[in-house]
Amino acid sequence: MNEKKKTSAALKRLAREALIGRYGVMAGASALMIALNVLSTFIPEWVFPEYSIFSQVGQFIISLVIALLVSLFSAGFSRLALEVSHGQRPLFGNMLYPFYHHPDRFLMMYLVLVVIQLILQIPITICSQIYARTYLSQTMTLEEALTYLSFVLMCSGISTLIYVIITLRFVMASFLLLDYDDIGGIQALKESSRMMKGHKARYFYVTISFFGVMLLAVLTCGIGLLWVMPYMETTIAYFYRDLKGDVQ
Incomplete structure (x- = not known):
């Protein structure tokens, strides 16, 4: 546990070297992940286009089912990154x-994360409704609309920050499930929390170090993501193996 861990630069170098000659399959897998995430955004509204309570419930259920399926493909993508590493x-x-x-x-692992996210969204929803009923008139002015939007964005930002802080300890759970067939989702979350103790800031630094290339990828209309996604996922796979002491 006291052995020195590899730097972000070292992990990224290992990922780049490992990906040489293997980008074809990884780029194809990245394209599939992008397509699945795009479809998951639109399918619920295609199925339930009307604005009603029934439609909103239906959209939520379909969104959850699709998210669960996408989470399995996401774990599959991590599997490919582990193979590359x-x-x-x-x-x-x-x-x-x-x-x-x-x-x-x-699915159990992902559902736990979904429940955490939903719990964090409850205060935002309540506060937004109270704010809207208390301060907004029926004919909302531009100033009121901008103020309300700022309030919602601020609350969402706080919720997202708290979610990231809470779930950083669980980011290795998928890799653990891929490595060990005999552990369950809850056990993987607990083991991930143990592994990440003292390493959450390092993981956060590794992920934000990709901000520049992610921005460039977006500027290429997303085409660059076919290169960045394998690069980032393989780096994280090396991070996981480094935590295990499995990287020379």
Whole structure:
């Protein structure tokens, strides 16, 4: 536990070297992840286009089901990154690995994170409704609309920050489930929390160090993400292995 861990630059260098000759499959997997996330945004409204309580409930249920499916593919993407970090040729078919290796473990882990997110959203929803009923008139002026929007954005920002702080300890859970078939979702979250003790700031630094290339990728209309996503995920795979003391 006291052995010196690798720097962000060292982990990224290892990822770049490991990805040489393996970008084709990883880029294809990245394209699939992008497509799934885009579809997950639009499908609920396509199925329930009307604005009603029934439609909102339906949209929430469909969004949750799709999010659970996408989470399994996301774990599959992590599986490919682990293969790359071990010097193996990633197999595109392993995007489905979580689907036939006790998917309930991955789903349980993700549901816990969803519950945390929903709990954090409750105060925002209540505060937004109270604010709207108390301060906004029926004919909302531009100034009132901007003030309300600022209030909602501020609350959302605070909620997101708290969520990130709480869930940073759980970021290794997917890798643990991929590595060990005999542990459950809750156990993986607990083990991830133990592994990340003293390393959360380092992980956060590693992820934000990709901000520049992510911005450039967005400026290329997302095409650059086909390169950045494998680079980032493989770096995180090396981070996980480094925590285990599995990287030379």
